[in-house]
Amino acid sequence: MFVSLNWLKNYIDIENISTEDLAERITKTGIEVEGIEYIAEQSTNVVVGYVKKCEQHPNADKLNLCQVDVGDEELQIICGAPNIAQGQKVAVAKPGAVLPGNFKIKKAKLRGVESNGMICSLQELGIEEKFVPKDVAEGIFVFPNDAEVGADALQLLNLDDAIIELGLTPNRSDALSMLGVAYEVAAILDVPIRFPEENVKTAEEQAVDYVSVKVEDSDANPYYGAFVVKDIEIGPSPLWMRNYLIAAGIRPINNVVDITNYVLLEYGQPLHAFDFDKFGSKEIVVRRAQQDEKIQTLDDQERTLSSEHLVITNGQEPTAIAGVMGGAESEVSEQTTTVLLEAAYFDPKVVRIGSKDHGLRSESSIRFEKGVDPNRVKSAGMRACQLLSQYANGTVLSGVAEFDELDKEEKTVEFSSSRINARLGTAISNDEMADILRKLNINYKLNGDTFTVHVPTRRQDITIFEDMLEEIARIYGYDNLPYTLPQGASQAGGLTDLQQLKRDIKQYFESAGLMESITYSLTSQARSQLLVSPEVKEKAVTPVALSMPMSEEHSTLRLSMLPELLDSLAYNTARKQSNLAYYELGTIFLSEQEQVTKQPEEKLRAAGALTGDWITHPWQQEKRQVDFYLVKGILQGLFETLNVTAEYKQTKIDGMHPGRTAQILVGGTSIGFLGQVHPKLQKDFDLKDTYVFDLDLDYLFEIHKNEPSFAKIPRYPSVSRDIALVVEEAVHAGDVQATIQQAGGELVKDVQVFDVYQGEHLEDGKKSIAFNLLYLDPERTLKDEEVEESYQAILYAVKDAHDAELRG
């Protein structure tokens, strides 16, 4: 809502406070001032001039040479505007004047003739093109004849105004009117309000002689009033009204339309003017539209209606969509002489549906949607009649044709001052509270310390105790509330074990050299199929999709963080940052339903993506690229931290390198995978070799056991034995290791691979794997025979299971 302070001054005195202070106080009391605009802040020296003579420039067809009386002198000015004419009163920027944009007016010569100043258009004076009335849009502005020559044109055009922009929250629709703002500011400054003139001398003839009103759906339209004004002379509205409309962001059209808009802004009550002679009948029937009924609206669009929509009809055809837009047929035009003026209360929901379905949000529909003040509907109509009489020369017929089932009663809310104080933490006296209510223009009765408040109908937002609590608090001033800390029994706040564990895991990844990243949860349909871990793929029937995505790019809930992580890597490599090691902790969304009806399961996972060099240390010729075993090592460290034992199984996953991908299992349950991204997918993302991992953290959290218990430090020496085995190339070291562990028995405490060899001295297709075995009995010294026995058992077992031969 744009509020012209010059306009506001008609209702309250705000002379004694600066605009900035006023804005600050409005903000602090309840409505945020989002900006202050001084239209012609920098303009000076523009006056009303009288064009005494206007003739063609001797050396230019399209220019005019004018002699302009500006009061204290006569100026010769060259003007190119097509609408300039002798006898006009115009806005003259005298030499030395400054116009918006710091444009300085100087004496000049145009085609050999002297020009001392400039005759201005409204645009040149700083008014936005879209608000300039059409008749002066193509040229200079022309003042009404009564403008005084030499007077300050900026003032006459209201360009000395300050306009404050109010950011209204949905509850404060009462301030969608100048009167509403006046009430608010009056409460803040404790000043009285002057109300607009609504009384008008009416004709003998009655409105009801001209028109009848019938409402078929009184819930949707509890009040409909029709005023009739005849003998209207269509013309421009008075300059001050045009100025105010422009300041409020509405383009002036003609007196009738301007008056309805003016009252809309003044009272917050939308009005609609029909041309009575084109209305088509003498009866107004408000009803639900029929299915597929059509109406041609003011904007010359044909609209198709349904029973959801409420229409004003002439008994036959719709003449307006209630509260949304009028019909083209009965539009007020230059020829209109009799106006049928509608002042109505439409149900907010009905208007909301109407404006939404037809994509028409207007100053009117916005106000109806919020609910207008029931006690201002009829008076707004009267105010418009008064203005039509004064500024359109109209004759107002007496009375109003109306349908009225509107509840106009003031509701009551009760509160005790002690409860207010208990809730605010204050000690505001009854007198102070009473004074606050008086400032707010709210009537009340006080009994003991109980206030019974009659809530004015303009404040539809006040219905319960808490609403009055807010009114008292905001006028008392939030600044005046004390600072206290809660008195309730104090409890120890803190993180849960799992929350702490989550932080620990982040810290682990970071000290292992990975950077945390955060990606979007919403990905594309195509990406949602990529790099999905086996245990997720097994459960998730289809990825969960948004019903109305804004773009395909963010249309589907992720099943893996990896595709978006690869996107982050790609973003960086495109910017010449090619050594990257990222991890992310986040949620994936898993639904076992084909058609989603319940919330998907949300799983916390840890994913990582690494590419480029891991270590570069050029002067010592060290350079290490990210590879499978680096990533595996990082995960091994994590599992050690979590005290879980993981197994790795060669596997194939969409989007992964078929020979370099391992599924990770804990106790036989799949918890994720690691490996190299498929070179084809790497290419799609424009990435070099990239390694990724993806882990089910929820499951790891569930099974991890981190109650470190004390294990005795062994007192007896361990025995170390090496064993080198020759096996087929395809045999996995991990499998052999498992066999050794099993066959070796309890005494084998650890088995580690320390060498893998392929090449000279070995048959083609064979490789040698060397293991280091650690034997230990914590209770005694081992005997050589025991170790040897176990060693032989191992040799037998690996031969049996893997066809492994001791390397000679």
Place this chain on the structure above:
Amino acid sequence: MKERLLELQTEALAKVEEASTLKDLQDIRVAYLGKKGPITEVLRGMGKLSKEERPVIGELANKVREAIASELDNKKEHLEAIELEKKLEAETIDVTLPGRPVQVGGPHLLTSIVEEIEDLFIGMGFEVREGPEVETDYYNFEALNLPKDHPARDMQDSFYITEELLMRTHTSPVQARTMGEYQGSQPVKMICPGKVYRRDTDDATHSHQFTQVEGLYVDKDVRMSDLKGVLNRFAKQLFGEEREIRLRPSFFPFTEPSVEMDISCKVCHGHGCSVCKGTGWIEILGGGMVHPRVLEMAGYDSNEYSGFAFGMGPERIAMLKYGVDDIRHFYTNDVRFLTQYHKAK
């Protein structure tokens, strides 16, 4: 013989004195103290001596040996020290060459901010709660006093999955869930951080996904002044002791009264500058007293219980605190952005 021994001693000591290498010393040791050395030879001739002379000469011979041996040891130690010194000198390296780098990671700026906020509220006795990112319409809206046809639903256009399921538009549903769990049986003092989603086109100041931290305190006799006190403490700890706060009225369907909290501008200290658009204040968060309907829907008697709630955007806080100029930075994961915030605080 006595003279011969003393002569040998003088001779040997002189040679030790002259020796310049460990090998020289070894040669001297062999030459004088070895089994074929002159002292041994002298002792061999002791058989010719009288009973009285023998012990005297024997003792002298031992003294001479000891004197030579001791001097040899001293000299050896000396020479070894010199040699070590030389060797170490030769091992000198260029200490100005760069070290072998260690790969270092670090947290995302948003995580740092969220954890900082968490820790501040934990310090005031709050617990941390989390909840689902796909919410039901009931918990996301209805339980928060936003019935289906409420006009304020326009304020947060949402990503729906079905008519009843949507990406949560705020983390407040976690509050509704927690209160609903307790059904009015106990106070609630919690914050809930998390990701939220709204139908916004991504640009410098909008993101379809962002982060929120909301807080809730419900107990008997919670006052609006408590909200002011808690937020004041929070703001001073997060932004600095010198910053002031102010509350001003606002509107949220789930609180009444509702407030918006500003902090005084760091640049101009409240006098007005371009950073704060001339107002002297910068908006940080929204909050208010929990709406009685929200309490009632979760099973709390609103005559007995009252509470306050608040919510803030870590992205906005990060942007204000560190001057980040584009919200998209938080989600593109530009390494040059991420690493800026890895330095220890």
